[in-house]
Amino acid sequence: MRLHSLTLRNFRGVKDRTVRLPALGTTVVVGDNEVGKSSLVEAFGLIFDLPDDSKSTRIRDIQPVGQDVAPEVTAELTLGGRELTYTKRWLKNRSTELAVVEADGRRTAWTGREAHNEAERLFHEYVDPVLWQTLMVSQGQSLVLPTPADAEPLITAVTAESGTPVDGASMPLVSAVEHEYLRYWTRGGRATGDYAKSEKAVAAAELQAAQALKAMEEVQQDIRRAERLTLDLADVDGRLGDHLTTVEEVRERKQATDEILLRRDTVRSKAETARARLVNHTRTREERERLFDEVERFTKIDAELAERRTDADTVAKAAAETVQAAEAALAEVIELKDLRRTDVQDAERRVSQLVDQAELERLVGQQTELIDVRARIVTAAAILDKIKVDDGLFAALEDARAAVVEARAALAAGVPEVVVRRLGAEPVELSGKGVEAGTKRMPKELGFDETAELLVSGELVVGVPGQVEVTVRAGGEAATLRSRVDDAVRREKELLKKAGVKDVAAAREQLRKADTASAELQEARRTEKSLTSAGDPGERIAVLTARLGIGAEDEGEQSGSKQAAVEGVPGQMSLFEEFASPLDTLFDDFELPAPPPDDLTGAQRQLDDARTELAGVERLLTEAEFAAAQARKAADEDRSEAQQARARSEIAGERLAAAVEALAAARKVLDDEAVAAAETDATAEVEAVLEELTAVQEQADAAGADQVAGELADALAVATRMQGERDTLRDALRTTEGRLEQSGRDGMATRRDVAELELAAIRSEHESLHRRAEAARRVYETLGRHRAAAQTKYSEPLQTRIEALGRGVYGPSFKIWLDDDLAVAERELDGVRLPIEALSTGAQEQLAIITRLAISHLVSTGDGSVPVIFDDALGWSDKARLRDMGALLGRAGDHGQVIILTCMPDRYEYVPKATFIKLDG
Amino acid sequence: MDDSITFLHSSDWQLGMLRRFLGPDGQARWGQARLDAVARIGEVAEQTGAAFVVVTGDVFEHNQVERQTILRACEALKRIPVPVVLLPGNHDALEPGSLWTSSQWQAHAPDHVTVLTDTTPIEILPGVEVVGAPWRSRRPTSDPAAAAYTDLEPAPPGTTRILLVHGQLTSLSGGMSEVPPIDQPALEAAVATKKVQYVGLGDRHSTTKVTDRIWFSGTQEVTTPEETDPGNVLKVTVSQSAIDVEPIRVGAWHMVDHRVELFDEESLKALEDWFAELPDKERTYVRLAGDGSLSLPLLSRLDTMIDVQGEAFASVEKWAKFWTVRPAPDAADLDALQLSGPARAAMEELRQALAGGDESAGAALSLMHRLARDAG
DSSP: OEEEEEEEEEETTEEEEEEEOOSSEEEEEEOOTTSSHHHHHHHHHHHHHSOTTOOOHHHHHHSOTTOOOOOEEEEEEEETTEEEEEEEEOSSSOEEEEEEEOTTSOEEEEEHHHHHHHHHHHHHHHOOHHHHHHHEEOTTOTTSOOOOTTOHHHHHHHHHHHOOOOOGGGHHHHHHHHHHHHHHBOTTSOBOHHHHHHHHHHHHHHHHHHHHHHHHHHHHHHHHHHHHHHHHHHHHHHHHHHHHHHHHHHHHHHHHHHHHHHHHHHHHHHHHHHHHHHHHHHHHHHHHHHHHHHHHHHHHHHHHHHHHHHHHHHHHHHHHHHHHHHHHHHHHHHHHHHHHHHHHHHHHHHHHHHHHHHHHHHHHHHHHHHHHHHHHHHHHHHHHHHOOOOHHHHHHHHHHHHHHHHHHHHHHHHSOEEEEEOOSSSOEEEEEEEEEBTTBOOOSEEOTTOEEEEEEEEEEEEEETTTEEEEEEOOTTHHHHHHHHHHHHHHHHHHHHHHTOSSHHHHHHHHHHHHHHHHHHHHHHHHHHHHTTTSOHHHHHHHHHHHHGGGHHHHHHHHHHHTTTTTTOTTHHHHHHHHTSOOGGGGTTOOOSSOOOSSHHHHHHHHHHHHHHHHHHHHHHHHHHHHHHHHHHHHHHHHHHHHHHHHHHHHHHHHHHHHHHHHHHHHHHSOHHHHHHHHHHHHHHHHHHHHHHHHHHHHHHHHTHHHHHHHHHHHHHHHHHHHHHHHHHHHHHHHHHHHHHHHHHHTHHHHHHHHHHHHHHHHHHHHHHHHHHHHHHHHHHHHHHHHHHHHHHHHHHHHHHHHHHHHHHHOTTOEEEEOTTSOEEEEEETTEEEEGGGSOHHHHHHHHHHHHHHHHHHHTTSTTOOOEEEESOOTTOOHHHHHHHHHHHHHHTTTSEEEEEESOGGGGTTOTTOEEEEOOO | OTTOEEEEEEBOOOBTOOOGGGHHHHHHHHHHHHHHHHHHHHHHHHHHTOSOEEEOSOSBSOTTOOHHHHHHHHHHHHTOOSOEEEOOOSTTOSOTTOGGGSHHHHHHOOTTEEEOOSSOOEEEETTEEEEEOOOOSSSOSSOTTHHHHTTOOOOOTTOEEEEEEESOBHHHHTTOOSSOOBOHHHHHHHHHTTSOSEEEEESOSSOEEEETTEEEOOBSSOOSTTOSSOSEEEEEEEOSSOEEEEEEEOOOOEEEEEEEEEOSHHHHHHHHHHHHHOSOGGGEEEEEEEEEEEOHHHHHHHHHHHHHHHHHSSEEEEEEEEEEEEEOOOHHHHHHTTOOHHHHHHHHHHHHHHHTTOHHHHHHHHHHHHHHHHHO
16 A cells, blocks of 8 residues: 545644655655644544544544534545545535546546445455554554564565465464363463362372272281181190190099098198107206206305305495595695685785785875875965956957057047247246147146147147237047047056056066966866875775774874874874774784784795695695595495395395205106106107108109199199180180171272272273373474474564664664564664563664564565554654664665654654655644 | 982172273162072072072172172072072182171071081982082182082982082183182092082183083173173082083173274274174173274274263273274375464374374374364
């Protein structure tokens, strides 16, 4: 098909426009938005699709808005070698006209519905709808990659070119094969549907059959077990029967020997009796001998013990004497010790007296000193009482003095100072009040050349009588200053009076004296305190004199001399007077072994000697006490031994008497000779019976009587064991038979047979399914393989064409792969292979355009070729690609009709040899 | 033959037997047929005036058959109006757990039925003794028949004695038996010395005469196609001096092996005709052995035929062991399908694989052929 011209009237925004298109080559139709580029494509579609009486909204949509006009389209085109002129008007004054000029120049015309039908028929005859849809790219569709597999002209072209017939006819077979395959297999190649179910069924049936078989095998094992048990049981029964016969034989033998044994028992019991009697007689003899022994032994013991008793008594007596001697010696030592202790006490008393005397002397000295000190305290206290000045008063005095001076100074400064000097002969009289002349008194008169310097706080009258009188009056503050001075002076005077001194200097003197007296007083008090620190010496002296009162005689003259020393101390005097009375008769009775030494050292030495003496005596006493205790202990032991000896001797006597009595009693019953005779008789009897027993035993041994019982017991034990064995077997057999009975009731064999039958059936079914599934797979795979190979082969021409075009744009490394639908699936550039979806938008669009051009090229030679129409493409390509794509689009025009609609003509400025048609609004 | 006696001899009822090849429906009907045949023995007894019936072993398929089988067997036995003597065989040996000692059997066994549990002769009628050797184990260690006659004195004058035994004969087993066979010369000697007047044998399913007085009765109803003359009961009329044995058919089923060679439409047609001529189709099992090769259309026609016949017959089976019919697709077959391109190529590949001996390619080729034909 070639499109020659299109005329649109009252079509959307287009009032009337005809566009003529070159039959070959690339045409670029340029127009701004909304001028009706797309309407051209739309109009071409509508004229073939819809009859003039169509009520389709597509028709309503093309009528210009608000205009009651009829949209009209005229197309001129070549179709299958015929020239067609086809006009159609819709809505108003509807009409369809078709004029066809055959290749041979014949001309035919149709109108109305006939025209529409004829046009439609021709269009469908010569335009493959898939190819048409593939190569006509409407606005916004330029990115969509074409899938042209069903485009007949393309298939014809590639078939012609590849030599491989495209087997469209076998498609029903292909789907039948696939359908068959999918009955048994998933696309992933796993078993499915009935086939998969049958696999499971086989497994289940196998399990069931195995279980049934196992159960039946168990039954058979039970049968074999029961058979074996039956045999074993028969065997045991046989052996048991034999054995019971043996038992009977033994039992009979035993009955025969039992008589001998009975006899033996009788003899044995006789022997027992004889033996017992013998034992009895022997015991009597032995008892008699024992009595003899006892009498003899006790006699001997009695003599020994009597002797021992005498000895013990002697020893005890000697010990008692020793005790007496030791106690006498002890008493002597105790007496001596008492004497020595008295000596020590005397010496101690003497030492004590001498110490007390020395102490008394020291205390009397101390007391004298105390009296002196106390006198000093009285004196100093008297001095202090007289002095009225103290530190506070003195300070006040000093302050008052200072205040006077200060007030005076203030007065001097604040009042006129008048200097009056007598120069002449005339007397100068001075009077007034509140006048001061420093330390001096103001003179009533001034002598010649005498000067008075005066401070006037009140009024001063200087007069030279008869000549002149000058009155000086202090004004202002003078009175106040004056009164302050007076106050200060008054205060000072009061303080001086209080201190009892004439001035401050005297006060200072008084204060110094007070300090001296105070120091003296303090020192005396401290001395007093140290003297009385151990208590009042008076009390101590009283105690000591009381204690020494016994020896007052010796101190008589001393106490006399001391009287003066303690004079003046109240209460002391009378004490000493009391002790002064002589009491010398008190110690007259004492005869002292040595005159008591007067000195302390001698007395001390005498005490030490006395103590040494006492210690010696005490040691002696300890020894004597020990000796006495030892003697007492020894005496006690000896006495106790003597008592024991006496007791034992008495017991021995009693036992001897008893033994003698017992012997006598025994003899009275049976005399010694009879005892011996009885024993001899019994011995003989025993020997006789034993002989008889031996004979019987020989008889028993000969008959094997003793073994028979054992044999019988053993045989019976064996029988019992065998019976047990038989019972066990019988029980086992019964159990097994019971189980078998149950198995029989359960029909185990039938169950096994049924299970095996079912398994066989299911297996056979499965095998049949398996064969069919395998066949289906084989067919599916084989056919698939061949189809894939054919596919590859016939996609080759298109692939080659696309790659040839693409290399013009992308260079020599450009490669592509097509899928089953002949759509581009992958692209390789510079060795990088990518799926189409992974490419950039621009690259995708370019590839889509290249593919269309390639298809167009392939089909260009046949009758079925159609124009390639791009409505607004290459919107995503950069400048460099635009140039290459432009060259491609230009070349495409060499083989067919390429129509490009665009509002961006610069995108196509690189298309060589293109015809540009500009549409105006 | 004043003192002659007539009785029926049967064996190997094997009640409870299952046949894999019959399918559930065929199995049920065949099972019933085996019981019907037992009942028919009763009818024959009535018709022939037989005094009693002996069954020489394998009355039941197992000792552990299901209860239903025992109860139905008892019902069938009740329909035999004369005394019946049963001998335990190898299938229903008198072993521990034996059916014969089970409460199920003992509770339901009809009174006129005697089971031989030892080798003591029993006088079933005045002047007629029956003695048998019941199997006591499935695997006896010695001649399973010997015990019944070894110590036997010759029958008293005027007494006819019938020996019932079960097992293979040396002459017939070919020495392949797992269990010791019956000593045939000893058996014949027992007959010769007049210890017994007739020996009823069991175990062999085909009616077989060993000597005039020694017979296998065979099974009452066929169990495999290999059996040569099954489905009979023996009517035996015996006296000291004479013997007359007559097989009477009681079975209703057929089991047939058929061997065919298939190579063209003709041979297929011949098979079809053979099927058509067989009687009692619903009671017939056919086991087909086949050889040859068929074109794909003929092969699918064969399959269809076997399927169809399988519905009419009790069962029709290809005998897998002896079935070697192969598809032989020729170019004409394929051309007829008018395939082109990859489909044609695929089919060609399969055809060549088959020609090269790839068996599974045959199935694939047949399938593809069918699909192509149906799709076309």
